[in-house]
């Protein structure tokens with residue numbers, strides 16, 4: 016979803032010609048489309064409401080063959096062919112006569128096909144109902160997407176009753192959830208009409224699809240079979256019901272449904288197991304529209320789902336809490352952390368070694384209990400005592416080396432073993448859970464030895480989450496962990512030899528004469544930027560071919576000798592990182608000091624953030640990551656640490672792919688070799704400058720982290736950090752952002768940016784990280800590496816405190 020939105024402007028440009036060229040809905044034998052970046056033109060239904068084609072997945076090199084609402088900004092997907100088997104780039108979909116639609120990889124492997132068994136296909140048609148239909152020359156339907164539902168029903172679509180033993184594989188019709196919001200592989204939940212006539216929601220065992228107990232029933236069974244449920248129907252007017260064999264309708268939709276002529280309707284089995292009927296005005300094509308909920312089933316998945324087998328909505332050991340939209344939110348108990356830090360619904364594992372009777376010398380006195388209010392895991396018990404009080408219950412557990420958790424409720428005590436399933440936090444529980452931990456903490460798992468995983472690689476992230484899961488416990492621990500991390504990273508630094516740093520570091524810089532650069536820039540004619548240290552000109556250098564460069568003429572008068580200049584320039588020249596603007600050479604002749612950089616045609620981030628075409632949310636987040644990585648390199652990986660001192664959007668350049676590159680690093684040191692405090696006020700740029708500059712405090716890399724935090728907010732919100740043209744309470748971005756965060760209205764920060772609003776988790780994470788970065792107290796700020804881990808969601812982000820606890824802000 017997000018990925019295709021990134022190319023929205025481009026797509027909109029294409030739209031008019033698509034409408035002209037392709038809007039008949041017809042697909043002929045031999046027609047094909049190819050999965051390519053941005054360019055794949057989907058087949059549209061006659062009205063343009065639905066499109067059929069390729070959607071780029073979050074893993075950008077993979078594509079999903081799908082049908083989606085094409086007129087609404089979120090381009091909600093309603094059907095997909097190859098969720099379990101995403102297609103690589105340049106895969107091709109073709110309509111063939113004998114095999115229907117065939118999706119093949121560039122290597123020629125068949126990825127998916129819509130079998131047509133009844134004869135040759137003549138014609139394909141993307142209907143305005145969202146149904147993709149293949150028919151023969153006699154207009155008989157050979158195959159239609161409505162017969163092969165994925166996770167969504169559209170008006171006009173039905174589910175047949177399963178025959179005994181029938182599964183998805185053997186052609187049974189059912190809704191099957193995706194694995195996660197963005198991973199379309201088969202998920203853990205199903206909506207089926209089972210042979211006894213009941214429409215049910217149930218979990219299933221993933222590898223086999225074996226269905227576990229149901230957690231929702233339509234109650235349409237009847238011992239008189241001619242009265243039991245026969246079909247699930249989502250009718251043309253948007254009512255969902257179970258049709259009994261007798262012809263009677265048992266409505267699942269509650270209330271009245273708005274007209275289908277003016278509204279879209281869909282029923283989707285969400286990845287978290289909640290079946291939701293949604294509606295949305297057809298004409299709200301702008302940013303304002305959204306899907307509103309008509310009915311969610313079940314009423315409370317956290318408490319309704321109690322399987323003897325399977326994990327529950329939140330995975331093993333997880334705790335489910337219903338949010339206002341009746342969808343589950345998952346968390347881990349204290350001292351547990353997410354098994355997969357990127358998957359809130361994937362379950363939790365203990366950060367300690369739970370007791371398993373491995374050591375009989377343990378004494379009951381060694382144990383303590385963590386209390387969890389209104390929490391229960393209703394299954395997984397192996398003993399029950401009643402009547403009992405809490406003390407007796409705890410004593411029984413601490414004396415029992417098999418016992419890991421107890422639940423106590425109204426005089427009854429249950430002993431439980433790991434893993435726990437179907438965890439819930441709900442007032443209805445009316446009881447308490449206690450997790451057994453060791454008093455001396457001796458079994459808390461240590462950091463794995465050896466270097467920590469490089470944050471740019473997603474490998475081994477579990478270990479990280481393990482350590483940092485203590486963050487969950489409370490924000491007091493944050494600093495401890497943060498400093499632990501900073502220590503670890505800096506400690507580790509000396510051992511790591513970053514790519515490209517040592518290699519060829521000495522020699523790559525070219526020394527130019529002033530005359531050469533004068534000619535290359537045509538007499539310093541074309542100004543492309545004005546930085547804090549001088550003017551930047553465009554130039555063309557003869558290096559085999561003409562290579563464009565940016566030549567920065569430093570405006571400071573240099574008392575320092577050429578030697579010091581060369582030393583510093585060499586340090587800058589030794590940095591090689593894809594998120595840093597590469598220094599190509601320099602000139603130090605007489606009083607002239609010039610630096611020659613690679614030329615980036617897209618200019619500065621400031622142009623895109625505050626002017627011109629706006630960048631999409633996913634592009635903006637990519638840029639934020641780029642900047643953070645560039646900074647991490649400067650702070651922790653290059654041979655001598657570089658504090659940038661002037662991070663701001665004017666110093667971030669964008670390359671052809673809109674990847675961020677940091678400019679002007681190393682200049683602060685170069686130009687202010689006398690690091691006296693008197694200079695500090697002159698450094699940096701107002702609005703981005705960390706408070707310590709004004710406070711006679713030592714300036715460290717954390718000053719850059721502060722500026723990064725401000726910049727991150729600008730990137731999130733697409734506005735300047737100080738904007739006098741908006742209302743007073745919004746004028747100072749850092750204050751306003753914290754206010755919005757505090758008031759729980761983060762979406763106000765990205766008004767009209769539907770893509771960002773739809774990515775609320777990431778948005779919230781980014782805002783929280785930004786607020787951590789702009790903490791007034793530098794020690795509270797994370798290192799940039801830690802910020803990356805948090806942005807990447809490797810590490811849980813605790814709730815940040817107010818960035819300005821003191822009122823003594825210097826103007």
Ligand SMILES: *[C@@H]1O[C@H](CO)[C@@H](O)[C@H](O)[C@H]1NC(C)=O
Pocket residue numbers: 140142143144148171
């Ligand atoms: C498209 O759907 C409508 C409504 O269900 C149906 O009447 C029509 O026949 C379909 N078109 C084709 C070409 O099948």
Ligand SMILES: *[C@@H]1O[C@H](CO)[C@@H](O)[C@H](O)[C@H]1NC(C)=O
Pocket residue numbers: 072074077101194198199200
């Ligand atoms: C979806 O999740 C499955 C199981 O974790 C994984 O194997 C697959 O690679 C994921 N697909 C994508 C496109 O990320």
Ligand SMILES: *[C@@H]1O[C@H](CO)[C@@H](O)[C@H](O)[C@H]1NC(C)=O
Pocket residue numbers: 239240241242261
């Ligand atoms: C079963 O239901 C049908 C339709 O409602 C009814 O006509 C028939 O009499 C019922 N049979 C029995 C045995 O109750």
Ligand SMILES: *[C@@H]1O[C@H](CO)[C@@H](O)[C@H](O)[C@H]1NC(C)=O
Pocket residue numbers: 277296298299
């Ligand atoms: C959409 O349609 C509804 C009902 O026809 C109408 O009240 C509303 O003003 C329309 N909205 C827009 C944005 O056109």
Ligand SMILES: *[C@@H]1O[C@H](CO)[C@@H](O)[C@H](O)[C@H]1NC(C)=O
Pocket residue numbers: 303304305306307
């Ligand atoms: C979605 O639409 C409903 C009904 O119009 C509205 O109450 C709600 O605030 C909207 N939500 C968002 C996030 O725009």
